Amino acid sequence: MICITSPPLPTLPDGPLAEPSWTRRSRGLILDLDGTLIRGHEVIPGARELLARWSGRYVIVSNNSTDTAASLALRLQALGLPVEASSLVLAGEQALHHIARHHPYSKLMLCGSERLQAYAAGLGLTVVSQDADIVLLARDVDFNYTALQTLTRELTCGATLMVSNGDLTHPGPHGSVIPETGALLQALLACVPGTRADILGKPAAMLFQEGLRRLNLQPTDVTVIGDNIRTDALGATRLGMGYLLVGNTPHADAPDVAHLLNAACPRRHVLPDDVVSGNEYQ
Template sequence: MNRHDIRATPWAAAIEDAVEARQVIADAEALLFDWDGCAAIADRPQAAAVALMAARPERFAIVSNNTSHGRGFFSDRLRANGIHAPPERVILAGIETLLRARQLAPERTLLLAAPRMEEAARRMGLDLVTDEPELVVLLRDTRFSYAKLTQAVNAVRRGARLLVGNPDRSHPSAEGRVMPETGSLLAAILAGVGPGAEPFEVVGKPHPTLFLRACEALGVQPEDAVMIGDNPETDVAGAAPLGLRCILVDGPGGLTLEDLAR
């Protein structure tokens, strides 16, 4: 897995023409859907996304930078809309980050995350501490505080490795506002650490892990699938280097999910 620096990731052009996008979907063996701001708003599945999934009931996966929930949450939300999405086809940055943390095998881990993710980390065998950690794991934490910021900054300054769920700064809410994401918390930590911070590792999009996990779960090669997302910095920039075609909705081209479901 790649280490990440603080430079912006360049992104390639995405498909934003409705006719071309519908043809690409028709030709694809599998569809990958971003969740927040794309397939769902405020965790409510969008009707057009449900229609696209229903047309490919065994050939779609969720590929999300969400770091707040486990796989079952998404399966339940889709089941309530008549869509069967088994957990193995729900690929999440939060869960994959915890799996990566376990792979690194630290003796002591400082985890900044939602309570449900703390529970998941403990079930995976991570020893969670607040002082002298070897590893700092940053997910979306709605209880983020000055005290937590102080712990994380000083741990990283002392040499603890920093593992980040995703670089997203925000995601849209149902009220048209934005909800701060993991990347906003990361910016605060990096500001506190100061110049010369060691490179940190990002697990979620745009890095390849989530895309490759989804293709593996569906039994397809990346070039035979298409990613449908709304964020050029994560969905497009991550998909393009793998040969995944990416359809960008709600971007400058004005393409919407409703256009794709017609």
């Protein structure tokens, strides 16, 4: 559905939601990245204007587990998006911070990019190639059979499995599909069935809570804008934030943020009845 004029007010369990347009109700925004602002090296229509209008009042919360905030900020700036590293909350980085805070003396095996490997070393984490206490699985474009065999051995020997994010794919340029961390996770779980995976990225609360901390706002004052109902919308509703979705899915409020900018949509606060509120990823 395309929300260009005001739709009927949504209904919450305790009655109709008499809420004005999302732009009047929002003091800050938590924005998704892939599929919302960019697709690979393509900037999605309206992204530049949205960031300009909400300058200083947004954070980008992404399940990206390849980049660091510093490297991604440079890439976005090269695309003409004026995003500072301090406005980026990324699943890979935040997973490493989580381990550094809660498991500082653990031996870590990190399946991830060279950037994340260097970031882990900078946090003082002990990164090992065997006998790990924790295995952290992130998006690794060099993932291969040897890596799968190594991770399988570590989990079989009792290592705890943490995962930066559970997405199977993310949108790429020209409608392409980019394999994500969740696809690697499925291969690993096929080898070690019954393993419990602690997935730290969206829709889990950790990244959203960091976004709220950086905005210094309460959940009711923040709107989440994303493209995935099972990560962006589900995570928003769990913490009491309103949400809006863009894209070409049946649950989208607008095809892109360009159409959303001047739309009179009220924020949504509950998931559609046909959406499963589980550990599902697209």
